[in-house]
Amino acid sequence: MEHGVQTGQVREFYLPELPRLLPVAYHPDAARIEFTSNGWIRRWLGDTFAAEADLAFFLRQRNGIYGPLTVPAAERQRAQDIADWYQYVTVIDSFVSDRSALGASDTAAREVFAALMAEFRGAAPPAADGGRYGAAGRDLWRRISPGLSRAQVRRFGDSLEAFLRGCATEIKAKLTGEVPDYEACLAVRLDSFGCDFIELMTEYGAAVDMTEFIGELADVHLHCRRQMIIVNDLLSWRKEHAQDDKMTVVRVLIEREGYDLQPAVDRLCGLVEHHERAYIAARDEVLAGPLGGREDIRAYLRGLDHLIGGSQEFEYLTPRYYGDGSVWDGSTHGWLDLDAPVARFRETPRSPATESTVDIGNDAARCPVPHGPPASREKRANQEPRKPADRPQRTFAVAPGAVPVLGHALQLWRRPLGFLKQLPALGDLVEIRLGSRPAYLACHPDVVMQVLLDSRTFDKGGPLFEKARLLVGNGLVSSEWEDHRHQRRMLQPAFHHARMRGYVSLMAEEIDAVTDAWHEGEAFDVSDAMHALTLRITARTMFGTTVGDRAIPEVAYCMPIIMRGVYQRMVAPVGWHEKVPTPGNRRFDAVRARMHDVIRETIEDTRRSAVDRGDLLSILVNARDDETGGKLTDEEIYDQVMTLLIGGTETTGNTMAWVFHILGQHPEVERRLHAEIDDVLGGRAPGFDDLPRLTFTWQVLQETLRMYPPAWLLTRTTTKETELAGRRIAPGSIVMYSPYAQGHNPALFPDPEVFDPDRWLPERAKGLPRGAMVPFSMGNRKCIGDTFGQAETTLTLATIATGWRLRPQAGAGPQTAVPKASLGTGRLLMLPRRRDRSPVSAPPVLTDVR
Numbered sequence: 001m002e003h004g005v006q007t008g009q010v011r012e013f014y015l016p017e018l019p020r021l022l023p024v025a026y027h028p029d030a031a032r033i034e035f036t037s038n039g040w041i042r043r044w045l046g047d048t049f050a051a052e053a054d055l056a057f058f059l060r061q062r063n064g065i066y067g068p069l070t071v072p073a074a075e076r077q078r079a080q081d082i083a084d085w086y087q088y089v090t091v092i093d094s095f096v097s098d099r100s101a102l103g104a105s106d107t108a109a110r111e112v113f114a115a116l117m118a119e120f121r122g123a124a125p126p127a128a129d130g131g132r133y134g135a136a137g138r139d140l141w142r143r144i145s146p147g148l149s150r151a152q153v154r155r156f157g158d159s160l161e162a163f164l165r166g167c168a169t170e171i172k173a174k175l176t177g178e179v180p181d182y183e184a185c186l187a188v189r190l191d192s193f194g195c196d197f198i199e200l201m202t203e204y205g206a207a208v209d210m211t212e213f214i215g216e217l218a219d220v221h222l223h224c225r226r227q228m229i230i231v232n233d234l235l236s237w238r239k240e241h242a243q244d245d246k247m248t249v250v251r252v253l254i255e256r257e258g259y260d261l262q263p264a265v266d267r268l269c270g271l272v273e274h275h276e277r278a279y280i281a282a283r284d285e286v287l288a289g290p291l292g293g294r295e296d297i298r299a300y301l302r303g304l305d306h307l308i309g310g311s312q313e314f315e316y317l318t319p320r321y322y323g324d325g326s327v328w329d330g331s332t333h334g335w336l337d338l339d340a341p342v343a344r345f346r347e348t349p350r351s352p353a354t355e356s357t358v359d360i361g362n363d364a365a366r367c368p369v370p371h372g373p374p375a376s377r378e379k380r381a382n383q384e385p386r387k388p389a390d391r392p393q394r395t396f397a398v399a400p401g402a403v404p405v406l407g408h409a410l411q412l413w414r415r416p417l418g419f420l421k422q423l424p425a426l427g428d429l430v431e432i433r434l435g436s437r438p439a440y441l442a443c444h445p446d447v448v449m450q451v452l453l454d455s456r457t458f459d460k461g462g463p464l465f466e467k468a469r470l471l472v473g474n475g476l477v478s479s480e481w482e483d484h485r486h487q488r489r490m491l492q493p494a495f496h497h498a499r500m501r502g503y504v505s506l507m508a509e510e511i512d513a514v515t516d517a518w519h520e521g522e523a524f525d526v527s528d529a530m531h532a533l534t535l536r537i538t539a540r541t542m543f544g545t546t547v548g549d550r551a552i553p554e555v556a557y558c559m560p561i562i563m564r565g566v567y568q569r570m571v572a573p574v575g576w577h578e579k580v581p582t583p584g585n586r587r588f589d590a591v592r593a594r595m596h597d598v599i600r601e602t603i604e605d606t607r608r609s610a611v612d613r614g615d616l617l618s619i620l621v622n623a624r625d626d627e628t629g630g631k632l633t634d635e636e637i638y639d640q641v642m643t644l645l646i647g648g649t650e651t652t653g654n655t656m657a658w659v660f661h662i663l664g665q666h667p668e669v670e671r672r673l674h675a676e677i678d679d680v681l682g683g684r685a686p687g688f689d690d691l692p693r694l695t696f697t698w699q700v701l702q703e704t705l706r707m708y709p710p711a712w713l714l715t716r717t718t719t720k721e722t723e724l725a726g727r728r729i730a731p732g733s734i735v736m737y738s739p740y741a742q743g744h745n746p747a748l749f750p751d752p753e754v755f756d757p758d759r760w761l762p763e764r765a766k767g768l769p770r771g772a773m774v775p776f777s778m779g780n781r782k783c784i785g786d787t788f789g790q791a792e793t794t795l796t797l798a799t800i801a802t803g804w805r806l807r808p809q810a811g812a813g814p815q816t817a818v819p820k821a822s823l824g825t826g827r828l829l830m831l832p833r834r835r836d837r838s839p840v841s842a843p844p845v846l847t848d849v850r
């Protein structure tokens with residue numbers, strides 16, 4: 001698959017001189033420390049390398065000099081411990097980048113990491129690779145821990161866990177080809193760069209404990225970390241590009257923000273300068289304040305100066321980034337060739353066409369920390385979407401069968417799924433008529449990606465969104481480009497993976513509460529039950545227990561009535577009827593008002609307690625926009641609460657209903673699912689740490705999303721004239737994409753009507769083009785709850801399948817999909833049977849379930 005920078009002709013960039021305002025010094029014993037550390041690596045981790053040549057390759061990267069450069073003033077033994085520690089984590093990092101090692105599978109890597117952590121915390125015996133890494137870690141730990149306080153020891157364990165989690169996320173991104181948005185990328189990089197333990201090592205080097213000052217040092221750390229990550233991503237870009245790394249801010253700017261290579265590099269250089277200066281200002285503020293008189297604080301801040309200065313120096317000198325065999329000659333700026341096996345800074349470009357287009361540092365005056373990476377908007381807006389020369393010409397077609405006045409409205413109204421499914425065979429972009437108005441369906445994955453990755457040109461909007469605003473106001477899902485960026489920044493922390501463990505335990509309680517009420521052999525509507533469950537889960541994670549106990553029953557009562565009413569208004573051909581005071585309309589208005597009151601009261605209660613209790617609502621109430629310092633108003637929070645309640649309920653509820661229907665129709669799939677669940681869980685209820693190990697369960701859910709994506713048809717409106725598949729598209733046009741039509745396209749998924757979870761085995765899935773499977777969308781309008789939703793569906797499926805089988809009612813056949821706002825099963829009566837854990841002996845039939 002081609003990506004932005006590869007598809008363009010520009011394969012080199014100019015790296016300007018970075019500011020380098022902080023000191024660089026080598027530990028007086030640097031050379032000896034480096035060599036000793038190399039010996040330690042050979043002794044403790046030599047076995048982890050496949051061959052001696054691989055170990056030698058690693059040692060040539062000079063990772064052992066990182067410690068002496070970042071703690072030049074540390075006492076000798078501490079400097080040695082630190083050098084060894086950094087080498088240790090760099091070995092892990094190297095195997096993470098290697099697809100023939102840890103990088104082959106994030107699931108396998110997580111297992112190794114879990115074993116390593118268990119061993120590190122003394123909770124488990126050595127196992128497989130985890131044992132080897134664990135033994136080396138133990139040796140380090142034996143040396144380092146006596147020099148740390150109890151609080152630091154605790155932080156250390158957490159920081160190692162965060163690092164490993166970041167590594168696993170990077171592996172997954174590489175395997176799935178997902179490029180995150182800027183803030184999501186930085187969140188992962190903060191972990192995978194090891195920011196927490198880098199600061200701890202700095203404390204250890206200075207023999208100080210900063211645990212109680214973390215709050216006072218927040219700004220110092222924020223700018224220090226961002227400076228280091230951006231510098232690292234810039235200086236390692238040649239290597240990361242060659243390794244197709246997705247978790248780097250350079251790629252994010254190019255692929256998610258539409259920058260060309262040179263403007264992306266320039267923009268990042270501006271950010272480096274900004275963060276370096278902001279770090280210095282924050283540091284000086286601490287020094288000028290009440291803490292400035294403390295020697296431990298001063299020593300630590302001196303340590304951070306060297307950490308930043310030393311990290312950058314290391315990144316220039318290590319062949320890790322500039323290629324095996326490169327020898328640093330002290331150059332720090334010049335032209336770099338992306339394809340060169342060994343890069344060096346040249347004074348002139350090879351190709352005269354490559355020119356810098358953005359003034360470095362122009363944007364640095366405005367704090368760009370939370371805005372993500374946007375350069376001046378005018379420049380971005382003027383930057384046309386890339387049209388790589390080597391992209392094949394895409395085809396355009398007009399769908400036949402439009403009738404005067406109605407166009408294709410009747411087909412879309414009567415049998416939308418069948419109609420949409422046939423369109424990709426006509427062309428890569430297909431025009432249909434909604435009445436007399438043209439609308440376009442993006443069918444080819446490349447065209448879909450072009451639409452989804454350029455959210456400035458293909459913005460939210462259009463008649464359906466106007467109706468959706470009845471329900472969600474100007475919430476995240478319906479807001480337009482300008483508002484959306486600010487909103488997403490405020491909401492993103494609530495979905496950070498660090499929060500997920502807490503959410504999962506709340507989910508588990510709700511799932512248990514629902515299944516406890518089931519009675520053997522008493523049929524119930526699984527669709528209703530799953531919607532009720534997912535609504536409770538979203539409401540519970542949103543409101544927590546403190547204020548939630550009162551709000552949740554009210555929400556559970558109001559929501560279905562509101563959803564029905566809004567859907568009727570969305571599909572109604574005329575708008576006036578909703579204003580007529582019929583009993584139905586009066587009830588709808590009353591229930592909406594009641595819902596409004598309940599949520600407003602809940603917001604007020606949450607504001608009064610003024611702490612982040614870990615639930616979504618308290619995160620929203622306490623969220624601050626780092627750019628403006630502003631908080632969300634009650635009305636804004638209300639819109640977001642409604643958005644999340646709807647986004648998090650219908651989608652997951654329908655997915656769960658479909659999956660139980662499918663298992664009822666495909667006993668062989670069910671048998672394999674039970675086998676995995678029994679094997680992994682051994683009869684106990686699943687928890688957060690089990691989720692990555694339930695791989696077949698994930699495949700079943702993924703295949704369900706392919707066949708029955710809840711978000712089956714989505715729309716965008718063009719904000720300016722543009723081009724798609726060689727066709728000029730006027731401003732204000734409706735452009736659609738349909739995960740359903742894509743999931744049923746035989747050119748992408750052979751035998752699309754067959755439910756086949758094995759399509760998602762890594763070796764089969766790897767050939768799938770990017771943009772082919774987009775049930776959660778992609779780009780910066782990608783589902784914010786994708787991880788949440790996947791954790792929820794996996795947990796629900798695994799928990800229920802541990803204790804129950806849901807059997808179709810006698811005579812029930814395949815269900816017909818009901819395409820409303822979300823793709824549902826309709827009424828789905830099934831009988832719960834307790835599982836006896838003996839194998840199901842039904843014939844393996846994989847048939848069309850539609």
Ligand code: HEM
Pocket residue numbers: 476477478488538643644647648649651652655709710711714715774775776777780781782783784785786788789790793
């Ligand atoms: C199986 C589960 C889910 C599926 C298939 C799904 C699908 C999607 C899709 C396709 C979009 C993009 C819409 C567009 O392109 O216009 C989206 C956006 C969104 N989803 Fe989900 N979703 C799921 C679960 C969740 C959950 C659990 C939550 C919240 C707890 C959630 C909240 C949202 C929000 C707030 C947006 C708007 C994001 C933005 O525009 O920045 N979703 N979802």
